[in-house]
Amino acid sequence: MNKTERMTGLLVSLLYFVRMLGLFSILPIFTLAANDDYAAGSLMIGVTLGIYGLLQAGMQIPFGILSDRLGRKSVLVFGLVLFVLGSWLAAVADSIWGILLGRALQGAGAIAGVLLAVVADEIRPEWRASVMAMIGASIGVAFGLSLILGPLIYDIGGLSAVFYLGMLTGALALGLVLVMPFAAVAQLRVTTEPTHPVRGLSQNAQFQWLNLSIFINHFLLMSSFLVIPRLLVSVEIAVADHSWIYLGVLFGSFMIMLPAIIRWGKSQVIIAKVVPAILIMILGLLLLALGVSAAWVLLGLLVFFVGFNYLEATLPALVSQVAPEAVRGKAMGIYSTSQFLGLFAGGSLGGLWMAHLSLSAVLVANGALALGWVVLLLVLNFREQKIAGAKSRG
Incomplete structure (x- = not known):
């Protein structure tokens, strides 16, 4: 693996890490906080937690197509801006409906597939498995750390503080994208594969x-x-x-x-x-x-x-x-x-x-x-x- 590939693998792994850290931090406390702070029912709590996944699933393919046409970097920036805006909206929301909308906006920034495309663009086939292992490890560490940070931050600043953490990690991810090197997307790949x-x-x-x-x-x-x-x-x-x-x-x-x-x-x-x-x-x-x-x-x-x-x-x-x-x-x-x-x-x-x-x-x-x-x-x-x-x- 050459220097460029190592840097790309590290940056993509860091992108996954900081984004997942902000995303999963609400998981261990949301069901308690939403009930105590907003008197939300169990079904509404479940839908608010899960709406992120629905939007992620629905937007993966459109974001992938856009990244082929407009370039990886611009689509990653757009997706992360949506994530930051969604985190902010959830943080300032005064009702469970506002948090639901914020979570949906977070999910609409579906960049997971685009990041995998970056790996395919930048990493030679013989090294892709190693980079995928790095990404998997970063997600695992982020998930574990988020379960620890979520209750700590909630105890200090309430549910809004947890969403502000997501806003901060999204902004950090945006900064990483802006410094990442990107190869030009090979347009012929779509038609010749x-x-x-x-x-x-x-x-x-x-x-x-x-x-x-x-x-x-x-x-x-x-x-x-x-x-x-x-x-x-x-x-x-x-x-x-x-x-x-x-x-x-x-x-x-x-x-x-x-x-x-x-x-x-x-x-x-x-x-x-x-x-x-x-x-x-x-x-x-x-x-x-x-x-x-x-x-x-x-x-x-x-x-x-x-x-x-x-x-x-x-x-x-x-x-x-x-x-x-x-x-x-x-x-x-x-x-x-x-x-x-x-x-x-x-x-x-x-x-x-x-x-x-x-x-x-x-x-x-x-x-x-x-x-x-x-x-x-x-x-x-x-x-x-x-x-x-x-x-x-x-």
């Missing part, structure tokens, strides 16, 4: 169930975080202490997850790398649902995050493994869209469940969904093996 691998993606069973997996993984994350802050309060853990809870849980989950990646990563059967982590998440959800004390809830959180963090680290690598190289960028774009749709569905449906069910019942519903996920993956894998066996005999 082979199209048959794209058709192959729609027929690739492994690719399809990996997209399903990231959708459900983020559904479970969003719907569970409608419950988790309230659950911590219900076992008499003060909001001011939530940061330290998340710090300990995330550190412990990473320490447990790393050996699991080493062990399960050796398997040549892709489904064997995914199903054990889902079963761990189910166990964590059930422990949370049955939690009658702080220790019980903390154990459930730890187990849940072991499974979630493992899948977050593993699924993108599996997508790049099964997708043809010629359309790997498009495959990652589809994968990202599935991820964002999962955030929206988890927030919306989770909010609906919260409006009619108890905290424990929502967690049990999540566990049942995850169990259905396992069954479906096993059925799809069996069907794929059966088809492959028939072809080999034929």
Whole structure:
């Protein structure tokens, strides 16, 4: 990897880091703050959390097309300006509807696909996997740090301060874009790229169930975080202490997850790398649902995050493994869209469940969904093996 490629990889990773840090910081406190400060109902809270994902999913393709025509830099600047404006609007809002509009505007700045296009433009194929690993690590660190910072900042300055953090990180990301070197977009790439691998993606069973997996993984994350802050309060853990809870849980989950990646990563059967982590998440959800004390809830959180963090680290690598190289960028774009749709569905449906069910019942519903996920993956894998066996005999 040459100097330009290293710099591009570092800057793109930093862009993801600062943007995700501002975005996810509301996750551990919003369900409490929106209810206390705005008397918002559970469904409205869920939709407000999830609307970001819906706009992200819907705007990925338009932003990608615009970046091909207008250049990556101008579209990235526009997307980040939308994110900053959305953060400001949410920070100054005096109602849940204002926050909803701000979250939607944040989501409309859908630059994830454009950043992946920058990687494709600037990084040689043999080094792209390394850069993707850097990006994945930056997102993971940002997510973990946001769970710690969110409650701390909320305790100091309220919900507005958390959105102002998003505004600040968006402005920092904008500054990074302005100093980034950009290659000219190769217009001929659009017309000369082979199209048959794209058709192959729609027929690739492994690719399809990996997209399903990231959708459900983020559904479970969003719907569970409608419950988790309230659950911590219900076992008499003060909001001011939530940061330290998340710090300990995330550190412990990473320490447990790393050996699991080493062990399960050796398997040549892709489904064997995914199903054990889902079963761990189910166990964590059930422990949370049955939690009658702080220790019980903390154990459930730890187990849940072991499974979630493992899948977050593993699924993108599996997508790049099964997708043809010629359309790997498009495959990652589809994968990202599935991820964002999962955030929206988890927030919306989770909010609906919260409006009619108890905290424990929502967690049990999540566990049942995850169990259905396992069954479906096993059925799809069996069907794929059966088809492959028939072809080999034929």
